[in-house]
Amino acid sequence: MRRLEPAAIGGVMSRELANFRTYWRGTTFSSVLEPIVYLLAFGLGLSATLVDEVAGVPYVQFVGTGMVATAVIFSSALPAMFGTFVKHRFQNTYEAILAAPVDVEELVSAEMLWIGLRASVYGCVPLLVTILFGLDPAPGMLLVPLFCLATALGFAGFGIAIAATVAKIDQFNYVTALFVTPLFLVSGAFFPIDELPEGVQAVAQLNPLHQLVELVRGGAFGYEGIDLIRFAGLVAFALVMWRIAVSRMEARLID
């Protein structure tokens, strides 16, 4: 049997879909409500008192477009970390799946694809909410789901690789504090990174979330030539994380 069979990947994703049907209401509710709360707090709150606009963009729209990245990382890296750990250690789900004609590469690919697709939908919610807050719809926004998908695939791979590496679930606290939170804080979602020290700015360029934020703002306010490189970087990030996740999961699942 060949590698990466669509039937195997589809089968694993159908399991995720069957489970998602049992909890989608709660997840979707929080995904829609969170950006509204953030926009009300940061966007309207700050713009009314401290910041009117950033780089000629009303602050509420600046934050709204930036929050796409926040939605993507929180609906990809965290579910991948916790979901993978729970399915492996507590539910023994992977033991059952791997007893069927499914290999680890197909399992990881399917999990990443499912999380990526879901996060790309949830990632668009802040953009839609921001439109309600006055952002003009633009044709370039139609590419935002694609940017979200590439980024979410990468962070799903990151989360799966972490879950396959840690010994205990509470070690996720270190990962969240050391990687996830700093990544989203220096993504440029809430403030422009060109206000940061030069060294930090250089590091921020390696942050996939920053690239996503720039691409989303490109979709809303006009693309630049460099955006093609940004997207290529996100695709490379997803590919590298995919291979790392497969490798880590093979080490974890196959004795």
Next chain:
Amino acid sequence: MAAMAAIELRGVVKRFGPITAVDGLDLDVPEGICLGLLGPNGAGKSTTMRLLTGQALPDAGELRALGHELPGDSKAARAEMGVVPQLDNLDVDVTVEDNLAVYARLYRVADVGAAVDRALDLARLRDRRRDAVDELSGGMRRRLLLARGLIHEPKLILLDEPTVGLDPQIRTELWTLIDALRSRGTTILMSTHYIEEAERLADEVAVMTHGKVISRGKPAELIVEHVGRETAEVYGPPDRLATVRADVEARGLAVRPAGPAIAIVGSERAGNGAIPEDAVVRAATLEDVFVMLTGEAAE
């Protein structure tokens, strides 16, 4: 003509660091039989199962399942075998029929709906098909787990401790289902540490300890070979049991502990006066074989 082997293991070794879980294991399972892999905890039964599903890679030896070389051709082998795990790993929030449908897809079943209906009938859960799994009783969940492993009508089934931790009523229910599969000629490899399970279901039993099969045969043959026809159980205070034990061992008879008693195996071979008059003499069982061979208490 000898039946073709559904499973062939030759000199299989599997180590976990300093521990050798499977130690030069040779095992053939002919098509159409139920082989019980009987052994205490840590004997290497579950590792053997994992080797057969490609979830553990051997350090040495050769493995074949349904004609496929393992682990290289493991995926093709897994497509033709069904696995019922020791631990319940059903998706508890998902409905009964969706649990089955997911695995029908994973096993590439052409008609998913028909396979789900067939599995529901087997598990006797047709009227609970739209209920979430966590609404089912323990017995229903076990039946569903078994039906899930059979969703693609496999030629070979691996049952890893299928009734471990279940109450006697549920265990009997499952035995009926497994016995029906055996009657249909499905090849079954069943690991267990329950003597009664092996006696009732297995055509042949392989006694495993420390990663090796140390004896194999039909249950009745194993009993005659290792412990004779009768066992005499002697009850009493520890001092008396120690005296009786020393006496019968001096006469060349084998003795094993049996809870509050001692069991003198092969008691029919004892000379006059060797067996205390108050001993309870019974037919020898597979439990006697298990304890004599492995040195472990039976369950």
